[in-house]
Amino acid sequence: xxxxxxxxxxxxxxxxxxxxxxxxxxxxxxxxxxxxxxxxxxxxxxxxxxxxxxxxxxxxxxxxxxxxxxxxxxxxxxxxxxxxxxxxxxxxxxxxxxxxxxxxxxxxxxxxxxxxxxxxxxxxxxxxxxxxxxxxxxxxxxxxxxxxxxxxxxxxxxxxxxxxxxxxxxxxxxxxxxxxxxxxxxxxxxxxxxxxxxxxxxxxxxxxxxxxxxxxxxxxxxxxxxxxxxxxxxxxxxxxxxxxxxxxxxxxxxxxxxxxxxxxxxxxxxxxxxxxxxxxxxxxxxxxxxxxxxxxxxxxxxxxxxxxxxxxxxxxxxxxxxxxxxxxxxxxxxxxxxxxxxxxxxxxxxxxxxxxxxxxxxxxxxxxxxxxxxxxxxxxxxxxxxxxxxxxxxxxxxxxxxxxxxxxxxxxxxxxxxxxxxxxxxxxxxxxx
Ligand code: UGA
Numbered sequence: 123x124x125x126x127x128x129x130x131x132x133x134x135x136x137x138x139x140x141x142x143x144x145x146x147x148x149x150x151x152x153x154x155x156x157x158x159x160x161x162x163x164x165x166x167x168x169x170x171x172x173x174x175x176x177x178x179x180x181x182x183x184x185x186x187x188x189x190x191x192x193x194x195x196x197x198x199x200x201x202x203x204x205x206x207x208x209x210x211x212x213x214x215x216x217x218x219x220x221x222x223x224x225x226x227x228x229x230x231x232x233x234x235x236x237x238x239x240x241x242x243x244x245x246x247x248x249x250x251x252x253x254x255x256x257x258x259x260x261x262x263x264x265x266x267x268x269x270x271x272x273x274x275x276x277x278x279x280x281x282x283x284x285x286x287x288x289x290x291x292x293x294x295x296x297x298x299x300x301x302x303x304x305x306x307x308x309x310x311x312x313x314x315x316x317x318x319x320x321x322x323x324x325x326x327x328x329x330x331x332x333x334x335x336x337x338x339x340x341x342x343x344x345x346x347x348x349x350x351x352x353x354x355x356x357x358x359x360x361x362x363x364x365x366x367x368x369x370x371x372x373x374x375x376x377x378x379x380x381x382x383x384x385x386x387x388x389x390x391x392x393x394x395x396x397x398x399x400x401x402x403x404x405x406x407x408x409x410x411x412x413x414x415x416x417x418x419x420x421x422x423x424x425x426x427x428x429x430x431x432x433x434x435x436x437x438x439x440x441x442x443x444x445x446x447x448x449x450x451x452x453x454x455x456x457x458x459x460x461x462x463x464x465x466x467x468x469x470x471x472x473x474x475x476x477x478x479x480x481x482x483x484x485x486x487x488x489x490x491x492x493x494x495x496x497x498x499x500x501x502x503x504x505x506x507x508x509x510x511x512x513x514x515x516x517x518x519x520x521x522x523x524x525x526x527x528x529x530x531x532x533x534x535x536x537x538x539x540x541x542x543x544x545x546x547x548x549x550x551x552x553x554x555x
Contacts, residue, residue, distance in 0.1 A: 124198050126151055126199045132170075133242060135166065145308065148180075149187050170276065170277070171449055207221055208388075217246055219246070219249050223253070237265075241269045251323075266297060269325040270290065273287065277448065291325065292324060293322065330389055334393050337386045337416070348418070357553030378534040380417070381416055387455045428468070431504060440503035441499075443476055444459045445510050448511050459487075466490055473491040476492075503527070516537070520546075
């Protein structure tokens with residue numbers, strides 16, 4: 123099928139490559155010249171394992187083209203996927219939907235009555251109805267607009283797109299449903315992926331609800347960590363024990379410095395704001411608590427660091443990891459980076475290492491000392507903080523590390539306590555007595 127993918131950030135670039143890999147003819151629309159030109163050269167503007175190779179492959183196959191704006195090619199497309207960002211508005215919990223409306227404005231002249239517009243961005247419930255009215259006004263006919271939320275995770279984005287747990291399609295239009303089923307047919311044929319057809323508001327809410335549930339699980343276990351820290355209990359064992367109950371499940375019960383990234387924090391806040399606008403703010407009042415528990419974990423690490431160092435002023439602290447999770451170079455709302463910045467704010471000399479985010483750190487974080495070489499970060503450090511559980515940090519040999527003080531705060535509970543203590547380290551874990 124001929125399709126367009128509008129907006130080539132994380133979601134759009136992954137979706138465009140995935141669709142091209144399935145054999146569709148894809149036009150990617152991205153007004154940001156640097157991003158588009160980089161993609162057209164076969165270079166991903168962010169780190170995502172496997173997606174780089176797949177991009178080169180689909181360019182070679184001729185299945186993908188990149189354009190600054192729509193042209194005749196878009197007119198011939200049957201499906202248009204809207205993948206633009208919906209960031210949190212500055213000074214508010216609300217998601218900013220302005221990029222959706224400008225994407226719709228650019229797309230409107232290309233549409234005919236048979237074109238299907240499919241939103242994939244995460245949106246406040248009710249947005250699709252506003253977009254449909256806006257689009258109808260621009261085109262003069264009733265547009266076919268459906269919502270099809272995306273559940274991919276950074277780090278495994280391509281795999282998640284090509285083999286998702288489920289495909290949710292919000293539409294009441296049979297033609298739109300058939301077209302969307304057709305575009306995903308190679309996936310559903312291969313993996314027997316369940317397709318859920320819903321009304322549009324449900325499909326919009328599914329995504330906010332899924333991310334809010336995941337965030338709640340993480341904050342729940344981090345709340346238990348707060349209790350464990352004052353009662354001598356071990357949260358890692360606790361999570362193992364409750365996770366064995368299939369009704370609870372063991373995933374997303376890893377306690378530590380909490381969740382970050384471009385999705386979970388903004389999506390719980392967006393749901394709080396939307397529920398308030400709809401007059402049912404109380405229904406998700408608990409999400410404010412989820413957010414606060416999450417942010418308290420970052421303060422807890424700063425507090426532990428200050429306790430260890432007395433006064434952190436002028437002392438060297440090594441922070442291992444800056445990205446919000448391993449296998450990503452995404453620094454948005456990253457707990458590791460936020461702790462590093464807070465300690466730099468207290469005038470510590472914060473040296474930071476990340477396997478993929480070095481360039482961004484050295485360009486954008488002048489208060490931190492970013493180094494490519496981990497031994498330069500560790501040398502003479504009076505405290506080490508593990509902020510992102512990259513596999514290379516988990517594999518470190520504690521006996522071979524050269525620091526000033528062998529004190530480590532394991533922000534992700536991934537280090538083997540026995541091995542580190544045997545090598546003479548004081549290992550401070552979160553939520554473990
Ligand atoms: C999240 C969702 O998992 C995806 O399903 C969704 O599609 C995506 O947001 C999105 O909205 O686009 P992602 O942000 O890539 O995906 O990352 P997650 O794997 O959900 O991790 C989020 C954060 O939670 C990370 O900082 C991670 O370190 C933390 N986390 C995760 C924990 O602290 N404990 C856990 O047990 C699991």
